Amino acid sequence: MTLSLNCKDAGDPVCTHTMYGETEGELLQNAKKHGIEVHGYTEQSWNEEIAKNTDHFRKLIKSS
Numbered sequence: 001m002t003l004s005l006n007c008k009d010a011g012d013p014v015c016t017h018t019m020y021g022e023t024e025g026e027l028l029q030n031a032k033k034h035g036i037e038v039h040g041y042t043e044q045s046w047n048e049e050i051a052k053n054t055d056h057f058r059k060l061i062k063s064s
């Protein structure tokens with residue numbers, strides 16, 4: 001089973017990058033890497049964002 005999360009679904013108006021992971025933890029790790037590299041997050045601001053929106057992100061994760 002592969003989990004995926006699309007940046008656009010997560011609320012970004014232009015980025016359509018899709019992140020994948022075998023587990024939720026791996027997916028969030030990949031999303032964090034993408035957020036830092038592409039969207040200008042820092043480790044700290046990303047962690048704060050996730051902490052505030054964990055439920056929101058969970059609902060956006062698709063499994064296939």
Ligand SMILES: [Zn+2]
Binds near residue numbers: 007012017038
């Ligand atoms: Zn993105």
